[in-house]
Structures are given as structure tokens and as C-alpha cells.
């Protein structure tokens with residue numbers, strides 16, 4: 001076992017940290033307050049290679065490995081969780097989905113556009129009646145006389161839905177056979193029949209735009225079927241395995257930011273004539289925060305390393321990804337909660353970023369599979385029972 005990072009991994013970490021500290025930290029609170037999408041920063045991050053970290057250079061990406069992706073995501077999330085949500089969807093859900101399942105033309109056209117920051121990508125699985133129970137979808141794609149697909153239906157909670165140029169969409173092509181009747185498509189949002197609804201007002205990650213999207217007699221060219229007909233659900237689940245490493249990294253980044261602010265505060269803030277960090281009850285919280293933070297980071301790096309092995313040799317990394325997401329998201333929620341407490345009244349104030357970290361942490365326990373669903377995935381893998 002080797003805990004050292006490679007030069008490439010350290011280099012993308014340093015690029016991400018530099019951009020995060022110089023360009024994201026100064027504006028994060030304002031974009032959060034306004035609920036404004038950070039379009040200029042996203043485009044620049046694309047130019048720096050941060051929107052396609054694992055995308056080979058021939059398709060416009062940085063050509064790095066999953067560990068490099070984790071290191072960069074943590075830096076961006078520590079500055080602003082909302083920006084890291086957009087980064088995570090572009091990298092893990094959009095680019096990764098097409099890289100794994102698309103043909104050469106789809107990779108050249110769509111992966112290149114998103115990895116370079118030219119356009120924004122999205123991933124549309126959830127519907128008003130189906131989130132955890134994702135195969136219970138109603139959106140329907142029917143083949144017309146030309147072999148193209150006519151799509152009708154609604155998807156909800158779509159990250160970057162209001163601004164996306166291209167979307168990986170899942171729809172039913174053969175009704176009545178459940179998950180085996182689902183296919184995946186690449187949607188160009190400029191074509192007629194696509195409609196993005198109003199941006200959802202949210203508790204956290206407010207600068208990431210989320211909305212319902214609707215398809216009304218939308219004609220998707222046959223060339224935009226992603227993978228084979230009927231294989232859409234397994235594509236969706238495979239993509240989510242990779243996505244969960246992204247969300248685990250996001251949770252680690254939020255937790256690290258809250259933890260580092262707490263260390264500074266516990267040294268500087270005095271009560272009863274002493275720094276609050278000298279009180280044993282504060283020390284106990286700090287020790288637990290540090291243990292949970294490092295456990296989350298190590299499980300996330302293990303999941304990324306396992307994914308890197310499966311990228312080369314085949315195999316699975318879904319259980320490792322679920323464990324990382326579960327532990328990291330619950331650590332982020334707990335650590336941000338304690339961080340607000342240790343900051344006292346200032347933890348509750350918008351003058352400091354603690355309340356934002358606390359609001360942002362919650363989503364990591366919900367999207368890309370709730371904590372309950374992660375427990376279900378892990379227990380099924382462990383017991384072999386369904």
C-alpha cells in the first residue's frame with residue numbers, strides 16, 4: 001500500500017485549490033444568497049481541465065485517474081459545494097456515462113463539449129413519482145417511421161437543468177418489463193419539444209440550478225441512443241456508482257472547510273479567560289471531527305482507487321462507492337453541525353460560511369441515492385440477499 005499521490009494527482013489538486021481560493025471563495029456567499037448559477041467560473045474550470053478530469057485528452061479532457069478527480073473535487077467543494085455539484089454532474093454523470101457507453105462520434109461531440117467547458121451537461125433519471133424507486137419511470141420514448149425516438153414525459157430535480165446544453169436521459173422504450181424496458185438517450189436541449197421549468201428554491205447548494213424538465217413530442221435522432229436499447233437502467237446505475245465517488249468527495253470538501261474554520265475559531269475565541277479549544281468538551285468534538293473527516297477521505301480514496309483498477313481490468317466498485325458516500329455524507333452533516341455549535345452565535349450568522357456549509361452538507365445524504373439506499377446496497381452486497 002502506498003499513500004503517496006503521483007505528480008499528476010498533486011498537480012490537478014494544486015490547480016483546483018488555486019482556482020477555488022482565488023476565484024470561488026470570494027464570490028461563493030453572494031452566489032448562494034442570489035441563487036445564481038456561476039457560469040463564468042464553470043467555463044473557466046472547463047478550460048483548466050476540471051470538467052473532464054478522467055476524460056482522455058483525445059476527447060478534450062485532462063486524461064487523469066479517479067484519485068485525481070477526488071483530490072480536485074475536495075478542493076472545489078471546500079470552497080463552494082454548489083460549484084462542486086455542477087462539476088460532479090459534468091464529470092461523473094455526463095462525461096463518464098458517455099465515455100463508458102457511447103460510440104466514437106458521441107464521445108467526440110458531446111464529451112468534448114462538456115469536458116472543455118463549452119457547454120453544461122445534466123443527467124435525468126428522477127421523476128415526480130420515482131426517486132429511490134428509479135425504475136418506476138413514466139417518461140416514454142417511441143420509435144417513429146424513421147427510426148428516431150419521440151419522447152414525452154417529465155423529469156424532476158435535474159441539476160443544471162435550466163442551463164444544460166446536453167442531457168443524458170432515461171426513458172421507457174418497452175413498457176411492462178420494468179428496468180429491462182429502459183433505454184438511455186443523449187438530448188440536445190436546443191431541439192423543439194424540450195422545456196426547462198422554473199429553478200427550484202432550495203435549502204443548500206443554491207447556486208446550482210435545479211429544475212423540472214419536460215419533453216413534449218421531442219424527436220431524438222436515432223444516432224443519440226446511448227448504448228443498446230433496453231440497457232438504459234444498467235447504464236444509469238453504473239453511472240451512479242461513479243457519481244457516488246464524486247458526492248463522497250464533495251462531502252469531504254464541505255466537512256474539511258467546516259473543520260478547518262473550527263480549528264482557527266477554537267484557538268482564537270476566548271470564554272472565561274481561555275481559548276474555547278482548551279475546554280475538554282470542545283476538544284472531544286474536535287477529535288471526533290478529525291477522525292470522521294479522515295475516515296471519510298480514506299474510504300473515498302479507496303473507492304476511487306478501486307474504480308481505477310476496474311477501469312483497467314474490469315470488475316466492480318459499487319459497494320466501495322456506496323460506503324464512501326454513506327460515511328462521507330454522514331460525516332459532513334455531523335461535522336458541520338458541530339462546527340456551527342463551536343462557533344456559537346457566529347455559527348448561525350451569514351457573516352461566516354458555517355451556516356452555508358451546514359445547509360449544503362444535507363444534500364449529500366439525499367441525492368445520487370439516499371443514505372437508506374446506500375445501506376441497502378451495502379447490506380445486499382454483504383449478505384448476498386435481496
Ligand SMILES: Cc1cc2nc3c(=O)[nH]c(=O)nc-3n(C[C@H](O)[C@H](O)[C@H](O)COP(=O)(O)OP(=O)(O)OC[C@H]3O[C@@H](n4cnc5c(N)ncnc54)[C@H](O)[C@@H]3O)c2cc1C
Nearest residue numbers: 123124125126130131132157158159366367368369370372
Ligand atoms: C438538489 C437536488 C438535486 C438533484 N439532482 C438530480 C439530478 O441531477 N438528476 C436526477 O435524476 N435526480 C436528481 N435528484 C433527485 C434525487 O436523486 C432524489 O431526490 C433521491 O434519489 C431521493 O428520491 P426521492 O426524492 O424521490 O425520495 P423517495 O425515494 O421518495 O424517498 C423518501 C424517503 O424514503 C426512503 N426510502 C425510499 N425507499 C426506501 C427503501 N427501499 N428502504 C428504506 N428507505 C427508503 C428514502 O431514503 C427517503 O428517506 C436531485 C435531488 C435534489 C434534492
